[in-house]
Amino acid sequence: MNKIIAIQGAEGSNHHKVARDFYGAAIQLKECMSFDVLVDSLLDNSANVGIMALENTIAGSIIPNYALIDKNDLHIVGEQYLNIHHHLMALPNQKLEDITEVCSHPMALLQCKEFFKKYPHIKLIEDVDTAEVAKRISKNNLKGVAAIAPKIAAEIFELEVIEDEIQTIKDNATRFVIVQTEKPNNGKDAINKASIKFQLDHKRGSLAAILNVLSDCKMNLTKIQSLPVIETPWKYSFFVDVTFDEYEAYEKAISIIKIMAAEFKVLGAYKNGRR
Template identity: 45%
Template sequence: MKPKKPRVAIQGIRASFHEEAAFRYFGEDIETVECNSFKQTFEALKNGDADYVVMAIENSIAGSILPNYSLLLSYSFPVVGEVYLPIQLHLMALPGVKFEQIKYVTSHPIAIRQCVDFFDEYPHLKIVESNDTAACAKRIRDEKLTDTVAIANTLAAKLYELDVLERRIESNKKNFTRFLILTTHENAKTDKPNKASLCFQVSNEVGALAKVLNIFADQGINMSKIQSMPVLGKPAEYNFYVDVEWEESRKYDLTIKQILKYTHNFNILGEYQRHVEEGLTDKLPVKKDKSKRAYIEVKKLVK
């Protein structure tokens, strides 16, 4: 019997950067579930319409996507993986259209901002913002627009049969977006995790956060990211979202036990294998996890 394709919910439509990230993590033999918003991707997972969610969490230029941290906590679906995607932006148009015919450029606002150096050379072009890079490419194809170009990736050019007029127009050639892979607790499997995403609060007193961070340092646990967000309706209280990496799982387990003494509302959002950053442009292997390292063990610790 042929294995069932994983159903992967993404924000946006086919050929968006989210689908490209999904391809890099799972391979191209997937069923893409298109959603209009990040919240809808979680609802699709919650309602059983998807098996996984691929969600952008930060960009090397634009920074953290803060609302998505709130979704992580609200829905409590475990993070089971990550992928870094190089953001390469191309200018594309209907076949046969020449650059001299172009009057309008359309794309997502962030994509447009990442190409400001290119457009400084062509001040006569009118910028039109939209909610999705791939949707802009699709619109050019569907409406047969001969005076408009889109900024999108090569997947969009291929799927919507557009010609690439200019390649790599992004100002920063080392721009990456980090995506998280989430699934249900029943489906969560992690083989030899070496990275975790945590969330916790500390008391509002001098040195409270420093005590926690010093525990990471003392145990040789690398903290690769920290992000704070106010707790809704509670002035002067913050959730701290922390990503940590380790070489020895024993030291990680010991660290978790120790920091529980100095935190409250502690959550492990996910334990997974970190994306090795060497050769980020290479395709990631599909993870065929067999072990069930568990959230059950974590719950025992928290208790």
Template identity: 40%
Template sequence: MKAPRVAIQGTKASFHEAAAFKYFGKDIETIECESFKKTCESMQQNEADYVVMAIENSIAGSLLPNYTLLREYNFSITGEVYLPIQLHLMALPGVKFEDIKYVTSHPIAIRQCIDFFDQFPHLQVIESSDTAACAKKISEEQLTDTVAIANTLAAELYGLNIIERRIESNRKNFTRFLILKREAVEEAHDINKASICFQVGNAVGTLAKVLNVFAEERINLSKIQSMPVLGRRNEYNFYVDIEWENFDQYDRALRRVLKYTVNFNIMGEYVKNDQV
């Protein structure tokens, strides 16, 4: 059986590839893309079977541009995976901490380690587009004065030594990734989570009516995110993740909320997977 082709933002050994491994296993073909938009284009052009896309981080919050991509490309969310974000300082073998002049990583990773670097103000921080790409550059260019902030996967793949472990300021740091497929597939009966999107009229209590329906049907709202509708004042898209124990309650809730919403869209139905 052919290995699934999975598009990720970043290079091999990035957190996106780690998330892909956690969801699919390691028998996959990783399609490296320089941006989230490129991952979507890759699947749209049938160069990938799936996209793994970060959607929120427990410290940095929601990745709002990715909600726009979800709406633009209209791919189906077929699963999710939560990944603990553990950040390590890594360098070429033999390099000691006192040899270091530069630190390079993704800006979000750098911000998540700010307490560590406050202790070493002489280090020059250089931002990059990807954690694993920084490790790769150190390896390829044999940079003896530079360290990268990345994960253990990157250290192993690019032959670097970890000289400081777990330098992130908050140890309870995780990222949620969505698994996207070009078209919805017939899901098993054990689905218990969905991501939906809708708009409501700009009138008193309209959104409350929708939320009350979910409460009455005992549907849990695990996330709600609003974003302005482009070019329309006071109009918003609401992106909502809902969970249930009884499928009939979910089905009944959707039928009821339709009369209070416009542009209602089920973005995906899947099995809840919130194990970090």
């Protein structure tokens, strides 16, 4: 049976591109307009796996998604890094001068703000999803309207790219994780990265002690993110990503941290997407 893959956004979005890169072109999508809906589709078994953006080199961590993964006991089974490219697209045979409106997600508009300063005749309109706009332009034959979206959207909806790479900062990447409700059977040979979560008592040096354990066990710390514990003011959970060369060293590290920390949890052990 083919996997049903839940993505945030519509067909032709960056989440769709990640799903295709990770699982191949022959996939069945479930489009979700929010990450909450995406998680619900996993919990009610209407989707098998979900694709969630987790951090961006410009915008930083998408903190609510850490909380969603933790609260709903989802397992991270893999990750994918995607360079973000913004392209201006519209119905064929139109020039930039013909465009009067550009609709897109607020983040895409923000990341392309410098480009549009040169074209004051174009009105910028916020919308829910980049690819959804591209689909609407194609379906309703909207002339004079353009979308900011990945090239995959232009291919799917038969639009023409008017301008390539209009983002202000050219080196912009997002890390996506693949999540599911069931614990995966990732083979130890394929695992060289893990995401863990723990809480610590509010004592001097408690976090430093954990970091020393990771260092002693030859773990490479690639990410640390703190989130407040809602029920307990001034207490924090830490979400940590580590990479490693030997699975046995990772097992040793988590066995020690389990003793030292409170509320310890492995969110996922998987293959490093940057190797």
